[in-house]
Amino acid sequence: MKKTVTTLADGRELIYYDAGDGEARGGYPDRRPLEPAHRNAQTRFDELQGEWVAIAAHRQDRTYKPPADQCPLCPSTEDRLTEIPAPDYEVAVFENRFPSLGGPDGGRCEVVAFTSDHDKSFADLSEDEVALVLEAWADRTGELLARPDVTQVYCFENRGEEIGVTLSHPHGQIYAFPYVAPKMDRAVSRAAAHRARTGRNLFDDMVEREAADERVIEQNEHWIAFTPYAARWPYEAHLYPKRRVADFTELDDAQRAAFAPIYLSLLRRFDGLFPAADGGPGRTPYISAWHQAPKRAPGAQTEVALHAEIFTVRRAPGKLKYLAGAESGMGAFASDTTPESAAIALRGAGR
Ligand SMILES: [Zn+2]
Numbered sequence: 346m347k348k349t350v351t352t353l354a355d356g357r358e359l360i361y362y363d364a365g366d367g368e369a370r371g372g373y374p375d376r377r378p379l380e381p382a383h384r385n386a387q388t389r390f391d392e393l394q395g396e397w398v399a400i401a402a403h404r405q406d407r408t409y410k411p412p413a414d415q416c417p418l419c420p421s422t423e424d425r426l427t428e429i430p431a432p433d434y435e436v437a438v439f440e441n442r443f444p445s446l447g448g449p450d451g452g453r454c455e456v457v458a459f460t461s462d463h464d465k466s467f468a469d470l471s472e473d474e475v476a477l478v479l480e481a482w483a484d485r486t487g488e489l490l491a492r493p494d495v496t497q498v499y500c501f502e503n504r505g506e507e508i509g510v511t512l513s514h515p516h517g518q519i520y521a522f523p524y525v526a527p528k529m530d531r532a533v534s535r536a537a538a539h540r541a542r543t544g545r546n547l548f549d550d551m552v553e554r555e556a557a558d559e560r561v562i563e564q565n566e567h568w569i570a571f572t573p574y575a576a577r578w579p580y581e582a583h584l585y586p587k588r589r590v591a592d593f594t595e596l597d598d599a600q601r602a603a604f605a606p607i608y609l610s611l612l613r614r615f616d617g618l619f620p621a622a623d624g625g626p627g628r629t630p631y632i633s634a635w636h637q638a639p640k641r642a643p644g645a646q647t648e649v650a651l652h653a654e655i656f657t658v659r660r661a662p663g664k665l666k667y668l669a670g671a672e673s674g675m676g677a678f679a680s681d682t683t684p685e686s687a688a689i690a691l692r693g694a695g696r
Pocket residue numbers: 416417418419462463514
């Protein structure tokens with residue numbers, strides 16, 4: 346893999362990742378007249394909930410559903426300059442121009458463009474292209490976690506307008522939090538309590554239990570995917586490497602090689618749940634959330650297991666699950682499907 350680090354006109358960092366080593370991406374300066382980047386996001390602590398909240402008012406001005414010919418993630422051309430100055434790229438990562446984090450309190454938000462092809466979706470990538478995305482995630486995780494102002498690195502993809510995606514070009518994001526995010530914080534506490542009570546790892550015990558149950562969706566030698574026992578979303582899949590690792594940087598070569606086939610297969614299952622009008626695969630809105638061990642939380646680095654939680658808010662054709670009074674108001678989920686039937690549907694939706 347070749348990595349080329351450059352700087353955009355407003356001082357933000359842009360990094361190209363290429364599978365080969367012959368591409369020279371660095372020779373294309375950003376020729377746009379940009380205002381300095383926003384660096385005024387704040388983090389505030391909610392005493393009642395014990396949770397951090399990011400405050401970023403400038404995000405109200407962010408790019409919202411631009412037409413395809415004004416996409417900021419397509420490569421630049423002679424007459425149209427985008428966030429990516431090079432005329433082509435494989436994977437490109439850059440600091441978000443409208444970040445939720447990254448003010449005086451620290452942290453950083455990055456955008457990961459998975460491919461230069463505007464009309465693709467992650468599930469359309471080749472296994473080699475997915476392998477490069479994985480290398481980029483691992484590199485970013487290692488580099489961001491090494492920063493003194495970063496505590497947890499969260500890689501995720503939102504796909505579909507129903508999720509609130511404002512750019513249709515295939516891309517994900519990385520939030521490098523200056524704190525431990527609320528959901529991770531609870532998992533760290535639960536894992537510590539489980540260790541104290543049983544002497545064992547909570548994630549290992551849970552994956553072992555799920556592997557023996559009826560909600561397994563698919564597995565290969567190194568990875569396993571299942572719908573969890575207490576799934577919250579209409580269709581949900583959790584993907585774990587069978588040998589527990591803390592984050593992307595700890596995956597070995599065999600785990601990395603076995604990743605692309607199963608991840609692509611899972612995403613295609615989600616698309617297969619709700620076929621398009623012509624009977625082909627649909628474009629199911631989903632969130633793919635990568636949980637990685639934070640640093641500096643006692644025990645987290647040794648207890649938390651890298652895994653993805655992939656879920657859709659679509660519960661039936663044309664029907665979405667909304668987070669209403671119980672979920673948004675009280676954090677109490679009620680699922681409209683059984684996890685067992687969701688696992689059967691996902692197993693049957695493969696292609
Ligand atoms: Zn595009």
